Amino acid sequence: MGNFKVKDHYFDKAKRENYLARSIYKLEEIDQRFKILKPGMIVVDFGYYPGSWIQYTSKVIGDDGRVVGIDIQEVNKKLTGIKNVRVYQKDIFNISDLAQLDVLDKFDVVLSDMAPSTTGVQSLDQIRSLNLVESVFGLLPKFLKVGGNFVIKVFDSQDAQNYLKEQKNRFNEFHYLKPKSTRSVSKEFFVIGKQFKA
Numbered sequence: 001m002g003n004f005k006v007k008d009h010y011f012d013k014a015k016r017e018n019y020l021a022r023s024i025y026k027l028e029e030i031d032q033r034f035k036i037l038k039p040g041m042i043v044v045d046f047g048y049y050p051g052s053w054i055q056y057t058s059k060v061i062g063d064d065g066r067v068v069g070i071d072i073q074e075v076n077k078k079l080t081g082i083k084n085v086r087v088y089q090k091d092i093f094n095i096s097d098l099a100q101l102d103v104l105d106k107f108d109v110v111l112s113d114m115a116p117s118t119t120g121v122q123s124l125d126q127i128r129s130l131n132l133v134e135s136v137f138g139l140l141p142k143f144l145k146v147g148g149n150f151v152i153k154v155f156d157s158q159d160a161q162n163y164l165k166e167q168k169n170r171f172n173e174f175h176y177l178k179p180k181s182t183r184s185v186s187k188e189f190f191v192i193g194k195q196f197k198a
């Protein structure tokens, strides 16, 4: 192999189909299974960069919808020309008011593919990851409409499982999925909450 990076099937497919990351196929599978996104919806994508989830969402919600991406990374200019997309360079935990995102109302859907920076020390990474997940669940009342949908990436651990059980009742439907395009060694999976209660 002339290249040390493992370029798998989904990496090649994303490149061929002009998507900004292979993660597109995770959201696609989640949406096909659980019907998260619909035309006309207003969506926020926490940690959008480089933006394959934005590309997917933009197509599904269409001209009447809008997707707002937030990331601490510099704005990806490849997305700024798309009509129903807005991207911001911000830390999601520093948004005090939705007006900072030029929206008036809460969102129909909150997506989060965020991950903390990893240390390689498994126990520490698990704690950081769960802290992040808990903080995002904590933001839901501010960002998500009652009746709205939620997708979040979680790294598996016993503590994460326990925490998620406590969150289940905040939604009418609560699902777990490990998408096919997730590498089999990865401990990540996705939680899908439908119809947020309050």
Ligand SMILES: C[S@@+](CC[C@H](N)C(=O)[O-])C[C@H]1O[C@@H](n2cnc3c(N)ncnc32)[C@H](O)[C@@H]1O
Residues within 6 Å of the ligand: 020, 021, 023, 024, 046, 047, 048, 049, 050, 051, 052, 053, 054, 070, 071, 072, 073, 090, 091, 092, 093, 113, 114, 115, 116
């Ligand atoms: C796995 S990437 C997202 C990939 C994206 N879903 C896609 O399809 O292109 C996770 C992103 O979360 C961002 N992130 C982590 N913590 C954040 C925070 N507190 N606020 C905003 N973005 C954050 C990182 O900068 C990183 O770009």
